Amino acid sequence: MCKILQKGLFLSSFTLLLLTTGITMANAQSIPVTKALKSVTKIFGTRFVYEKSLLEGKETKYDISHLKGKQVEAVLKGILYPEGLVFLYVKENYYTIIPREQLRESMIGAPRSVNPASSQLPANTGNSVERQPENTSESTKNGTEALSSTSAIRIVHGRVIDSLGNPLAGVSIHIVGTTKGTITDADGAYSLQVAPNAVLEFSNIGYITHKVNVGIQSNIDVVMRTNKTGLSQVVVIGYGTQREVDLTGAVSTISAKEISRDHSVINATDMLEGRIPGLFIMKNGGAPGSGSDMYVRGLSTFNNSSPLVVIDGIPGRSLDDINPNDIASISVLKDAASVAVYGARAANGVILVTTKRGTVGKPEITFSMNMINQRPTQIYKQLNSYQYVTLYNEALKNEDSYNPVVGSGWNDAQVQAFKDGTDPNHYPNTNWYKELISPSIWQSTYNLSASGGTENTKYYLSAGYVNDNGLTPVEGYKRYNLRGNITTTIARNLKLNLDLAGIYTKSHGEAVYGSEYVIGQVYSTSPIRVNKFTNGDYAFVPEQRGSAAQQALGQTGFNDNDNNVVNSNLSLTYDLPWVKGLSVKGLMAYDKMMGFKKSFAKPTDMYSIDASGNYTLVPGYPTAPYLRESYAQDYSITLQGSINYDNYFGSNHVTGMLLYEQSQENTDNFSTRRDNFVSAALAELNLGDPTRVSNSGTGSESARQGVVGRFTYDYKDKYLAEFNFRYDGSDIFPPNHRFGFFPSVSAGWVLSEEPFFKDAVPAVNFLKIRGSWGQLGNDQVNPFQFLSTYSLIGGGSYGGGYTFGGTNPTFYQSLNPNVLPNPNFTWERAVMTDVGVDASIWEGLLSIKADYFKKRTKNILAPPSGLTPDVIGISLPDQNSGIVDNSGFEIEITHRNDIGKFSYYISPNISFSHNKVVYFPESSSLPAWQKVSGKPVNFDPANGISAQPNPYLGQIGYHSVGLYQTKEQIAKGPTPPYSDVAPGDIEYADIDHDGKITANDMEVLDAHFFPGIQYGIKWGCSYGGLELNVLMQGAAEVSAYNTPANYGFGYTPGTFLLDHWTPANTNAPYPRLFLNYQNNQETSDYWIVNTAYMRVKNVELGYHLPQSWLHRIGAKQVLITVGGNNLLTFTKFKMFDPESAGQVRDPLMKSYTASLMITF
Template structure:
């Protein structure tokens, strides 16, 4: 049966899916890929003066589908050439450029192989190919024949590789299948393998007659095109601070949330994942730290349009680019102050239809789980805690002994209620191909199915992306992009509250009665919540999200003005969400040991239903003019763009309570009494104008100036528009004549930028007077609804403005084997909106408006260092990156007479302020001599209680002793370490990430209401254990030990093995190709597999647990996957 299904699947996948899909979706047709003749007939316009041959060939690669294969040394790729050709076939351009240099070319597929005739070359069998008429070199006599093959790291053959005997002029080049034949002398020789885009290798040949070699790619980063604001640029020409990662890196050990896949892989990006809850695991995403008191999130654009990216399928992504400084981000003006993230999705490429499938299945487990006390430990330490409080023990010595021996139960609530492993599956199918002169297409279908830790929790996601490009005429191109997503999120009605219940539940209770009814009991009176009832019988909460995204784009290249083009892009996005929560009561039992009987209880709250919908629509229109020309040694490009954004949102809510029966979960079934409904709507718009000019001289001296003039609905007339300019410059020192011939220096560039960008993500319409609906007062003993004043408006409210300075250094050594970047940045954000609540008396009597008064500084540095090489058949790369960012409050509203010890001005952002601990009291004499901590002469203080420092010296511990303690909860230094190794079809990738320079505030009250306690509290103070980690235990709230203090601050430094993948590719086997596969790859991967941290019971990325709180969070998850990738 399995074989039948497998055969059927192969048959279905190999039928003519291309024509059927395009007929249904696009109604378009396209031709098969162009043969070599059509490639050479492609029209090309090129004007370059005194440029290197390498630069000319790179230009031709970018503007045609050809790929040039050559040895830079053999063809002298740094030779300067000039070429001026208008709308001529590619063959004419090649003849114009190559003939004077006596370089011949031949075409193999879409690869054009260049070689010099002066090197005697052995004939290698090749398929028919068009070639220049230059004569072949004669053979030289030799004594033996060596046959070999040259492949890339994935096992694909490499044609056109130069194979030469070192120290001689004898050599050859590989054929279309990567094979070569070369006659050698009898004595040992060294062969030199070289090809553009790959590292040159030398291999010793002694007696071999058959030989194979794997080539490692060279650093071509400078020739890569990176996405920047409203366009693209060559990496070598970028003068701003930009980090880029290719989509292929995101599909290695993929995570359900795309944002988490970026962690540790890009400089300037600081992410913190505080939850592993399916569908709710978005991390905090900061670019170079915090710089405002409000929204610090980066602006995210997908294919040029503002959209969320966390839920995208990683198989759709071509690249992710982060714009970090003003030079790169100022073109986004009012929304760019916190950085910009540009997501580019994949598009179709020239060639036959390619079908790819990637699928994986696995499971998830918590990275850290809290270790709670078992029944024996609970009974023992609860008794001690009650005695310390002056109470009698809860359990007799006989019962304690029974817990120890197992005669009485000991329940692991965490293991009983939660799944030990939560299943996860991901599947993706893509279809791509097409023709440049016709239609190119990329289609992606993705499915994610992720279970949660408890029975009613799961997340399902379905992704669709269709990107179509049609070259209507030589000068006119139209693109249509469609993205859609459907999400289903389910959980119990209590949500994450179950984790608090699990920690607090008494281990001395059985989970079920003999009749399999849930048991509860958290409080000292024996009543409370049932963990099983909460997860299985308390009702449900379900949310459905539907997303549609459509973009239509047209580009016209004006033939009457060379280099001029016009572009229009219109997008329409729609989001709809429906949420429903149905709370149902349940029965649970509590065992009374005094009478050896179970007593029934009903969970409180009754049967309640709430439903809500939310929907929004966003339309974006961009119209731009682009100009790009080269005049001799001068290159210039310019952009003018206008952008209009319209946004509309509305929501509805309704609820009914105290249902007679939980049988019907619909609004009509609930009573009319206390029913509620509500809703709201809003409509906003933005308008902006963008300009940018780039200039370069000989691609050596680089200048850029840009601006954005933005208008926002958030501000009043006269304060509504803002201008955000930026300038930047770069100097490619390695292109200077005195360094061009240097063999060890492949790149050296310094760059600097200065500019401004803004932030308008603040509450809207603060400049208007208004009223709040739904308010009321008690008049005459009854509640009267009415309106309430919104507060004092501010007619002068305007933008928050950030001024940014960035200086960077980029370098490459030894043909790109070693490369890196260094950046220093400084950003001052001023006019931050804050109310003057501190300096104005609280008796003022009105809600104060927000004003542009706050100032925050943010500065730091980034560094990244890479090394890549190939030793024999082992190819590897190592990369380390780090980002240091420190945000400091320069001004915020504070009382004028505030003590310097608690003044936040001048302190790091989110700095902790609390009492400072001096350890634990060890003797009564220490207590008697200490400042008063309890307001009553320290009469309630006992040995083993926390001791505080009298910071102001008044002999009293109170709020006047609060001051700056520890560090903030924002990492000052984040770092990543990435490793990639491949050998003989195997490839291994690993990503380590960590953070340091921050602390977490984590405090619990063990045994409050006789609930259970974390096992770490076993290390609490006793006369026999004076050096304990925790203070004396109390079965209740001991106020002295509950104060916010440095005692509860933890060093949160950590390092994780974020991603690990081991894979094997079978494409080197002929049987795979005969079966119709372009590639077959199997892999095992994992996420968050290892965590190194001093925090053992909490995840270091967990949210702070505030004083007085006994809450717990949905734990972060580690994932194990097995998967397969197929290409047809």
């Protein structure tokens, strides 16, 4: 491994040497501005109007060697601004060039007409096109403007605004057929001398050109619509960028503007749900600071299926830690063409996050705050104590065990006492949900950012704070974010990027059991148990000694978890002047995480009460305080060195990239515990009993190394081709299987650029067909399975090991082998195929993006299930044997339009994903209905992914055919698994047709714990300063195993139990009542419930204060927003929130939000 790292350091050093050498060899030559504009025209297809004399003698030092992938406006700024020139947008791909002074006069004074063209226009030499006026008269050719010799000239004035009512400055207005024109001032106002028969053309960058017949009008106000096609948008891809129009892979993006619409959540993962087709989000509950699991295009392995997260070019960083306010864009890479450059970690897709950077201009300061009120989306409806004891008695009678005399049940007087509620100490009615969980809590976020810069140095600085209170008294979460991104040109052709980010999080929870267990207690403690007696003391009940719920309510002790994270990037990019389009880049990233956890558990005083009302103190749990402390640190170093090429040869455009990357990660962990503290007043280790101590510590290191290549070709933006590869190595695998080659190829055909298509289908402005194929790897498996590993048993004061020595024995620890090594295990390998279509119709009014994909994952690591004799005494290693197919379809349709001042959009998306286990190593003696092969990869969010049939995961069980209604029905059917089956019990199918129900009748259940369909609908509108944005989201073909219902009285029964089978209620959904009755508690599909849902995920109503108000406070923008998240849910499953999959954990939250954003 050291040799690998040394080679990597050498290559990275070589890259930096090239950078240094390039500085000394650079020839800082200037070129004529006209020549630079010629290159712009060649690459972007732009045309220019300017006076010949304006550009004579002017030169630029702007590097035009590789313009592809840049925004044309940014290029023109670099060429023209240093020479005192500005450009005005005329219409699509047409610009007017004028002196800056002329623009300044128009912007700060009364608008005046400008004449940017004259008769001294140079001939068309290819570097620019000077647009001659349409229907020009002889006078205009000679340099004088003649509007009309027969019509009266008058002044037309007006104002130009956008769809939100904001004024648009710098809008170009020209008279069609002439070169006469003007521009709007800072308030969007203009005035212009025109003839009555004139036609005015209004144009601006990013907006659709608008034409107006003057007629007899003297005042013309215009609302400009945004350009909706977005085809020139630059998309972030692996190790680079591409224009949307050039993409041949399946990539979906979300912009900072769309991210900023959701003010109700605190992490970026939750903001993505329902917004991107093919991205499946599964929430991890509603605990403070909790995130979500992400899956791209479903499941295709038995192992980790999470996508790789890459933040600012560095793989492996956490999306939950980043401040959403700092995100500029998120790209989801879904097919082989887009993810192959990440090789062994890309089989499950890639999430690329790019943070904001500064732009040229004066400092822009933005402050925002969000106040969020949260409450559970669904409240679990528990039985009251009277209902509980009534149904409990009925269950005892069903089992022939009702006998109140010996304490088995309650007599009528006791039942009435529970109903009356007059003696809460002996006959309580405790709603543990309401006792522990607050009806609502407050959450707040604050953000402050500043950005700006010059042509040489740009900056973005930000700070953020999040305070997330928990629903229980012991839960809470705080997060602090700091970020500084700086870009500077330190020498000609040499650019430096420095990114620094700091994240500090502090969370707290229950000290003894943990917060998740506390929530479980809410659902498993019955209402007949006392929480507090009437005197305020906590009650002791033998069945619930040390109740976690009471521990949490008493807030004894603490459980604090502090984490500090630092992410840093430093990169240098040098454009080699002696080879056009060639550049080199070196990058180093250093990330460090330090975590400290301190948990101090103290006893909770509890009391018992006798029949006379006397209280007695009972020792609580723990009987004496104990302290646990743990420390963890993790640091990683990533080095990258790359060579990039981008150039045109006539109509041929070629790009190339070769990149070397290596990374190393080191982790260290230490934990200790001391018991029997002499005092609960101080939580310091030295106050614990030194004879009651346990320690543990671990450490690990890992490294990766890879070479990446990308080569693209396009001809006239019409025929597109791309080849990517990564040669990847990971020390997770044995030396002879450590490296793998992962290639991809893709192609695209832009039909809309074909002359025959343009003539035949003029309404379709853009149509591209694309396809890709590639091989990817997955190394997200248990590492080092090729080594013989051992666990150390025993040590300290806590069990394990052996003693030898007769009367004076000595304790010895022992080593236990973990698993037999497998010297041949290697990558899982996925083969992916994707076919897609991108279309834009009616000038962007309608856009469509659709993909069909197919994926086969081979060499999946799986245990040799059913093939290992028990006498071996040690587990056999995983083997590369499993095969899974996954296929699906996704589509997103967007419609945008402006009607006067009213703008609206709607964008539905839907994703289908279905998988099948092609092969899984299982015993040939298993009946077909118990084999996983041929069945879907199932997934239980509470327990993970498993292809192994497991009754405890609800993946194998009986097939139910309903409830028995009569004894005759029981007698005529197959023999039940238990002899005391009665009417009202669940009837199971005899799958093997042997006349009796046995374990052989269990089958792999037809359940979908992972949704087969997910969808979202984004829609919104704006009028004047008002703006409404709505997101609806849902899932279908999804189910959950209803564990609380299956356990019956094992959990606190909910009101669903009231509708149970009785002779008078034979159509009830719930079987006859039972306590520990095994027949109805057997795992079966009877307890699988449909959890499909649709919810109003997010609503935001915002109001932009009028510009006339903002001048008084010196603000550029003030936005006031109210909204909410998870506001309404439509589902047939009412017991829990359907997204929580029926698991007992922190409930998911709905929220109501008020937000303020001010920009100066």
